[in-house]
Amino acid sequence: MFSDEDRRRAVDLYFTQGMTIRKVVARLGYPSEGALVNWVRSDPRYERAGKGSYTLECKVRAARRALAGESPTAVAREVGCRATSVCQWARLYESEGTLGLMSARNAPTPATPGDGMEACGEDELRARLEALRLENAVLRETIKVLKVDGPRHDPAELTNRERTRVVDALRDEFGLDAVLGSMGLARSTYYYQRAVIKAGDKYAGLRERIRVLFEKGGRVWGYRTIHAMLRRDGADPLAVSEKVVRRIMGEEGLRPVYLRKPKAWSSYKGELSLAPANLVERDFHAERPNELWLTDVTQFTMDGYKCWLSPVIDCFDGMVVAWRLSPSPDAAMSEGMLLDAVATLRDGEHPIIHSDRGCHYRWAGWIRICADNGLTRSMSAKGCSPDNAAAEGFFGRLKNEFFHCRDWKGVTYEQFHERLAAYLTHYNETRIKKSLGWQSPVQYRKSLGLVA
Incomplete structure (x- = not known):
């Protein structure tokens, strides 16, 4: 029903592009998910990968889907593994984050003679080994950054500032250009982030003033009131954007918390006498005091x-x-x-x-x-x-x-x-x-x- 070319195209998308079974079927329009699972398992690359040897990104995606409520069996069918593996990945990801799914199988490994290394010259071999050494060093420094910022971070989602930290740690050993290329970071972006890190938090003083004002107001003032108080400070007025104040209050968790309780008491006791007319009609404005x-x-x-x-x-x-x-x-x-x-x-x-x-x-x-x-x-x-x-x-x-x-x-x-x-x-x-x-x-x- 399907030609060898059709089978090769579908399986290549799975192995080379990192696509899931469902995404491959959605893109090509064929075959069924069950058929594609069989094609993947019969491919030599599946056997060479070894049982349980899946990319870190593949494991993270599968764990997140399982934790989100999808059936581990359905996830496993798409990934091409057993449902027990998906359950294990989900447990590790929930308790340790992405770091829990990292293992020696996820790290770059030295090439073997079967990879064609015997045909390389000495200079080319040295270059390839140096590239592999750089990959291992990048992975090592990335793990260090993740441990500082929290195990829930994904290596594929490093911010430019975190990538800059990795580059700073490796540039003396491997050279700036090589590390920037490995991290996928532009030179201008690297220098900008480096300057920001060196300068520190430019809003440190403002953060403290906002905290003091928030506490002074009994922890009930919102960002608009705080913003107005900063501008009205007689000793040291400060002109700053409302958006900056709102962002800093969000980052510091300075949110008024109101506990609204239902009204349990009423003064209404029935119609005791003739009520006067409603002269206000919900227009609660007055032109002068005592009106x-x-x-x-x-x-x-x-x-x-x-x-x-x-x-x-x-x-x-x-x-x-x-x-x-x-x-x-x-x-x-x-x-x-x-x-x-x-x-x-x-x-x-x-x-x-x-x-x-x-x-x-x-x-x-x-x-x-x-x-x-x-x-x-x-x-x-x-x-x-x-x-x-x-x-x-x-x-x-x-x-x-x-x-x-x-x-x-x-x-x-x-x-x-x-x-x-x-x-x-x-x-x-x-x-x-x-x-x-x-x-x-x-x-x-x-x-x-x-x-x-």
Whole structure:
């Protein structure tokens, strides 16, 4: 059915190009995989290779496929070996990486008389032996580099910087041109990488500054905030690309980790009274301070007790106008907070106060305070948290940066109150925001001349 030329072409692709059984069949369109396995095994080169003598690249590919979930039997059929060999390669690769698959059979070996060496002259023989010696030296130095950078690396995937290290180790013994040719490295690339290695890490100082800022921010700042802080450093401002900051934070593992927990408590107790209209309609923007306020209540589960926070947020710049923390979500908490907020108003200021439909904002005391001080009430639709999204967003930032992933064991209510007060002061005075031109709410108001 297939001519000798067809068989030779298929088997040559397998032995000379390092292609798998499946790839050979896919390229040529013939024969079946099982037939090609038989052709490979009947070829003299298969017998000469000896049982288990496969190239390092072949072993690595087979091990990776087996570890990825492919059937060892299917992999073995393509490679032309036994399934037990594939399993053994996979175990070695998983435990020791590529180095575990290296053996004497993978290294270049001196030529034998049967290879035609007897027909070579003395100079040619010396040159061939020198080439083999160089190959062995390259393999030896490559293994050293791999041991430094980790056993999971593949020799075929050495970076130019790693290749440069190999060249530096062998250039005095074999000459620069010979080693560069063996490593497949251009002379210009070699000198560039050598200069980079000699110069060291040019971002070493920047890395340290980024680490300090990340810790200073409580390990919650992202790369944009860190980038802005570097530029705003009064003592030593630094102009650097956002991409560089992002890359360095990724390399150093400086990633904010937020633990989001489902909301287990709700202030909604049913329709106690007629709800006012939603005057905000999800437009949480204000042209001036004390024009639009938001409020809500959130719960903190502590070590043996719970407490509730009720703040008033100004939509002009996100400032926390007033807040109360209470061990009980009662009327005294919400009404006391509202009175504290009203005390900050100037003559003629009568903001809209927007909330959800929680019971705190339906009680007679709350309604009376709003009426006495000219506050216009506004409420979200029933069970619609996006209608008060800005307040929910504030709680999200607060808990991500201050509460989640912190150890609160043994922290009393009074200690928690002190720490929360310190954070909210930071939030108003020193926590910068992109929407405010990388200023805090207090700094932003000062820049506009709204406060002294």
